[in-house]
Every structure is written in structure tokens, then in C-alpha cells.
Amino acid sequence: MNVESPAVQWDELWLPLRPYAANRLQEGIRRERRPVAMTRRYVEANPSALSNLLVVDVDHSDAVLRAVSSVGSHPLPNAVVENPVNGHAHAVWALAEAVTRTEYVRRKPLAYAAAVTEGLRRALDGDAAYSGLMTRNPLHVDWSTEWLHGGLHTLGGLEEALSGHMPSARWRETKRFRTNITGLGRNCSIFETARTWAYREVRHHFGNPGTLHTAIHAEVHTRNAEFTEPLPAVEARAIANSIHRWITTRSRMWKDGAAVYEATFVSI
Numbered sequence: 001m002n003v004e005s006p007a008v009q010w011d012e013l014w015l016p017l018r019p020y021a022a023n024r025l026q027e028g029i030r031r032e033r034r035p036v037a038m039t040r041r042y043v044e045a046n047p048s049a050l051s052n053l054l055v056v057d058v059d060h061s062d063a064v065l066r067a068v069s070s071v072g073s074h075p076l077p078n079a080v081v082e083n084p085v086n087g088h089a090h091a092v093w094a095l096a097e098a099v100t101r102t103e104y105v106r107r108k109p110l111a112y113a114a115a116v117t118e119g120l121r122r123a124l125d126g127d128a129a130y131s132g133l134m135t136r137n138p139l140h141v142d143w144s145t146e147w148l149h150g151g152l153h154t155l156g157g158l159e160e161a162l163s164g165h166m167p168s169a170r171w172r173e174t175k176r177f178r179t180n181i182t183g184l185g186r187n188c189s190i191f192e193t194a195r196t197w198a199y200r201e202v203r204h205h206f207g208n209p210g211t212l213h214t215a216i217h218a219e220v221h222t223r224n225a226e227f228t229e230p231l232p233a234v235e236a237r238a239i240a241n242s243i244h245r246w247i248t249t250r251s252r253m254w255k256d257g258a259a260v261y262e263a264t265f266v267s268i
Contacts, residue, residue, distance in 0.1 A: 006139065006147045013052070013053065013078070014043070015050060015052055015053075015098070016034065016046065017034055018032070018034065019031065019032065019037045020037075020043070020044040020134065020232070021037035021040035021043045021044065022041070023040050029042070029134065038139060039140075040137055040140070041136065041137055041140050042134045042135065043137045044133060044134060044135075045133065045135040048101070048102075048232055048238065049100065049101055049102045049238060050098040050101060051095075051098060051110075051113060051184060052094060052095045052097075052098035052099070053093070053094055054092070054093045054158075055091070055092050055093075055135045056090070056091045056121050056124055056127075056130070057088075057090055057126055057127040057130035058088060058125070058127070059088045059126075059127045060087070060088065061086060061088070063080070063124075064082050064087070064146060067080045067089065067091040068080065068148065073165070074119075074120060074123035074124065074165065075093065075120075075153060075161040075162070076148055076149060077091040077092055077093050078092055078093055078153075079091075079145060079146065079148060080092070080146045081137075081143050081144075082143060082144045082146070083143060089136075090135050091126075092138070093153050093158065094153065095154070096152035096153060096154050099113045099155075101187055101235065102238035102241075103242055104242040104243065104245065104246040104250075105246070107188070107191060110188060111188050114183065114184035114185045114187075114188050115159075116158045116159055116166070117132070117184055119158070119159065119162040119165045120162065120165075122167075123162060129228070130183065132184060132186075133231075186231055187235065187239065190224055190231065190239055191239050191243070193223060194219055194223055194239065194243060195243045198212075198215075198216050198243050199247075200265075201215055201216070201219075202253055202254065206257065206261070207258075209248045213244045216243055216244050219240075220236050220237075220240040220243075221236055221240075224236045
């Protein structure tokens with residue numbers, strides 16, 4: 001990134017304090033203290049509640065060339081972390097403002113970030129199955145890292161530069177999105193489908209927020225388990241808590257009570 005110390009730059013951009021880490025993903029991941037994690041080959045890209053790094057997995061032998069050949073295609077990533085054995089790489093863009101992943105009232109920025117990440121993936125023909133959870137540690141000696149620049153991106157700036165690669169406005173409603181969900185889209189998918197389910201489930205739990213809480217958590221974890229690579233349990237819990245908190249503290253359906261809810265439900 002045109003800086004004297006990539007380690008200092010990475011330390012500033014990489015936010016997790018106790019991230020998942022591993023030397024070999026097939027042997028499983030586990031949480032490590034940050035100093036220990038920084039010695040592993042793979043690390044968790046973002047904390048469970050925030051995303052400030054957008055990562056695309058490019059499984060092509062010319063991944064670095066695809067990433068740096070950005071003119072008219074996509075914004076130049078901050079770093080490209082290559083596996084020198086096969087040329088595959090992770091391209092990383094750092095955001096000026098982190099996106100919250102757990103708060104109900106801030107879902108639009110998350111959905112926007114998911115769409116921008118999909119645009120980046122399309123521009124580089126990245127792996128559609130990549131979950132975005134783990135990324136190659138750019139400081140590890142096993143990887144060849146290109147530090148390209150230290151500028152921070154905005155979602156709006158990324159969208160503008162991506163031009164024709166951005167998905168349509170109704171992208172999240174398509175069958176492909178539901179069956180082939182990548183990165184931040186998995187969080188969005190669980191939230192959108194679970195909250196819609198929860199709005200109907202409310203009718204069985206009026207006066208008992210505890211049982212509603214249990215039901216929402218069970219549904220969220222069931223939906224999460226359907227992914228080949230589920231979200232971390234802590235992130236799934238945060239989604240469930242956010243849905244439950246909004247319903248019981250902010251929504252009219254809970255405040256108005258069972259009679260009004262049933263009348264509205266029948267009308268709909």
C-alpha cells in the first residue's frame with residue numbers, strides 16, 4: 001500500500017481482537033488471541049459485529065493480474081494476497097466506515113455492502129461460494145502479498161467505479177441469490193427470511209417475550225445450518241437478538257396486542 005511497514009498498515013485495518021484463525025482450514029478454525037492469530041496462515045476477516053474489509057476470493061491462476069487491471073472494471077483493491085503455488089488470491093478493499101452487521105435498524109447499509117461485494121466478485125469473476133469469513137493473512141510468509149495503496153473506500157465510490165458489474169436493485173429477491181449466496185449476503189438472507197417468519201410467529205407468543213426469543217433463535221440457527229459454511233454462532237445469535245429486540249420494543253404488532261394483530265393478519 002505504498003507504506004514502509006505493511007504490518008503497521010494491516011494492524012490498523014484489521015479489526016478483530018480475538019479472531020478465528022487456522023494454519024489449515026480443513027483442520028478447523030478456532031479463536032485465538034490477536035498476536036497469536038497474526039502468525040496463522042488464515043484469519044477471520046472481520047469482527048462478528050462489523051465489516052470494514054470486503055474480500056473477494058479469485059480462484060484463477062492470473063488472480064493478481066485481474067485484481068490490478070482495474071481501469072474501467074473495478075476500484076483498485078488495497079491489497080492482493082496470492083497463493084504462489086497456484087496463483088489464486090484474495091483481493092481486499094478497506095472501507096472508510098465499517099458496516100454494522102447486527103442492528104435491525106441498520107440493515108440497509110449491510111445490504112448495500114453485500115451488493116457492492118457482489119459487484120466486486122463479478123468484476124473479478126470471483127468464487128461465488130466464498131463465505132467471506134476467513135481470509136489469507138497478508139503477513140504470512142506462505143503468501144505473496146501486493147500492498148497497492150492505503151486509501152479507504154466508500155460504498156458509494158465503489159459502486160460508482162463498478163458501473164455495469166453491480167447487481168440489479170432487486171438482486172436479493174432473485175432465486176440465484178437465495179440458492180448461491182456469498183459473503184455478507186448470507187447475513188442478509190438469514191435476517192430477511194427469519195424476520196418475515198418471526199412476524200407470523202408473534203401470534204403464538206403474546207405476553208411471553210421469552211418464548212418468542214427462544215423460537216426466533218431456533219429458527220435463525222436452523223436457517224444458518226443450511227449453509228455449507230454457516231455464519232459463526234455469535235453472528236447468528238446477534239441476528240436473532242436484533243429481530244427479537246425490534247419486535248418487542250419497536251414494532252406496532254407487539255405494542256397493539258393480540259386482538260389488533262389477529263385483525264390485521266386476517267385483513268392481509
